Amino acid sequence: MLDRRSILKTALAAGAMSVWDAPVRFAFASVPTDRRFVVVILRGALDGLAAAPPYGDPDYKSVRGALALDTTGTNALHDLDGHFGLHPALTNMKAMWDAKELVVFQNISSPYRDRSHFDGQNVLETGGTGPHVLGDGWLNRALKPMGLANGDGALAIAASPPLMLSGSGKVSSWMPSVMPQPDAAFLQRVRALYAGDPILGASLDRAIDTEAKADAAMDDKPKTPEQMAQRVGSYGDLTPLFTGAGKLLARDDGPRIAVLDASGWDTHVNEGAGDGQLARRLRALDAGLDAMKTALGPAWKKTAVVMATEFGRTAAPNGNGGTDHGTAGAAFLLGGAVQGGTVRAEWVGLKPSALKDGRDQPPQTDMRVLFKSVLADHMGVSRRDLDGTVFPDSGGVAPAGALFAA
């Protein structure tokens, strides 16, 4: 629990006019829902056939070649349903599967059909039918119908919000920092200078508000440089970000929506199978998810996490033991609120005739089905809002159903 009075007392005792007294932002408003929704954007195009291998497919071994995962031994994949599995590095996700808290989607993709990372991410984040059709993010457009557009409701774990969460709805951003704590009196004076600035004033208000909540949420407030470094983590370590997100989301007055970025999936060279480059990255992601679950505590039961990537990769390895840009791939829905333990795949096999352009996983399910399912059945957004403003003109794309307990 945040003790706002103690912050006030400290600030006033220091002889400074407290920034909390300013007409900047005052109360931490109560939020209209206790449901949590987290999106993890896997930038760089995750290899879906590595993350959720269709090892029961008769062509799996021949198509994947050196990238095929073992079904026995030290680096054996985790079996899910006798046909699909999970990459051996995803042990915590396997535990979620066993607890019926994980749904795996295969052959899923956004409406984007070309192979540019940046256009692909644009479509994934805007929710448009093509790149640059829409200028703001679908999750931002969903804030209003969720009643979360006042700035307290949504948080990007980033220096600046990514496109998915950018738009007219107010959001905040936060990252674990090693910078010294802001001095309230100084911030107040800077805030006064920002009064006439169209961007900076509002942005600083959000920052001050979120930082206060984060300070209160972090019980392990770093004191020494070593502790500070630990809080930020080493390069590639996702747990500080996921832990921070979990702790903020867990608060009664915390955000209900969070977006995290996890990049490093563009495995053109030496991708590796059960061990290697991709395995290390998946292990970091898996550890991050577990850290977030721990930090959420009881709020995990109210939480749905979506992990999505801009597109998949080629089914077969390229000339360098890696994979090139493809079309469809895998996505994941997990969390205590999810009714899981299933794989959703319109599986058509891995024969060249089944693959898109003879090379990519075919796009059988629209990514918006997954996004809409969470927004409709977990966050209570109406079909009218979903088909009209959140994903404009998408009436033909219906939520999947049966992903959450009725």
Place this chain on the structure above:
Amino acid sequence: MSLEGAIAAHRFGLGARPGEIEAAAAAPRAWLLRQLDSPADQPQPLDGGAPFQPGGVLVSALIQYRKDREAEKAQASAAMPAPDPVKLFFKTFVAAYTREMAARFALGFTSEKPFAERLVWFWSNHFTVSALNPAAITFVGAFEREAIRPNIAGSFEDMLLAVTRHPAMQLYLDNAQSIGPDSLAGKFTGKGINENLGRELMELHTLGVDGGYTQADVIALAKILTGWSIDRDGGPATGFRYYPARHEPGDIVLRGKTYNGGEDAGIAALKDLAHDPATARHIAMKFAVQFIADDPPPASVARLEKNFLQSGGDLRALAETAVNDPAAWKPGRGKMRSPVEYTAAAMRLLGWPRGGDEDKQVKGVMAATRMMGEFPLAAPSPKGWPDNSDAWSGPDALLNRIQWAKELGNRLPQSFDAVAIADAGLGPLLQADTRAAMKSSASPGDAMALLVASPEFQRR
């Protein structure tokens, strides 16, 4: 004081050093363009030690390093384990990168040709190679020295060729390992092409994503560029080598035109891409966004595009077109500075160096800049660092900047005239309320922190 002098120093340069606005004031456009008359400066080692090494020497060094590690591994036993290769890599190649970036930061603080330096930063980011890629980190410093700096006022075609051949790009976008499947090496090893460079070269470096190419063209360009690689024998100084045995033989059709002829096919394809109208459009837009506005006037973009096409990609002429564009001199709120631009502007404002431990100061700025979300030659993707105000003004990003401004102020001496520095450094760009707030500050350090945090200093 001259408004145009101040705009020249801030919008086209890196922020004014003491006296800079006066120097620019008489003829701001000429002051900017004069900076392109001589080659761009090269960063110099701050420790006065060995000069930074050419890309070709670094290729040899890296190959030798790998051989040494393999030999150690072969000789290792349980009693005498081989040294940790990761630690050794950090001690040598990562440390060399950091040393060179320190020099690059310091050059930004002190450069007397700040417009030329801005152009270097712009083109380095356009042709992103990133130290986040362990294969490329050894070469990214050499890349900027060898492929970017000599070409900022030359031709786009020359820069494109230098960039594409450089070991940093060959390794960063995986072309060094791309092999034509029907080449001798392809038939012998069963290995094939890697599409990465072929795609990004058209999408990011030349035509732009809507510039008119298909997946078949991506594969075609990748095939055309097979054989282009790093020199595995560590031969000539460039570090580049063309291997005919890896080159895909036969006719290759790229965007309707047939290329055939080994290395020359690649050179011809790059030249065609460099002079394509779509490339002119793509470069004009990026240039206008960098120097004019997030959402630049279409007429400005059109002028740059026309100039690029007519001049055959003359980059000095392109810079001149931007400098002579009235829209670039519009007073009022400019774009947010990126973190690298922001910290450099603050150090220039203070007239760095002013004594103390310079090495420590530069390292402190480097760490703070990274914290704010940007680091030179280390972008998270081949698209490079973003160039729009929204990317750098998010709540957490902004708070980091303000915290740094305060820390910077805390480290300044107890007595100096902060308002005089503000007047000299910003001229007419300094806002009345900022000046008043500085005057009522408890210490000059606090006043300076307010100035660095102020909206006019966040922007350029």
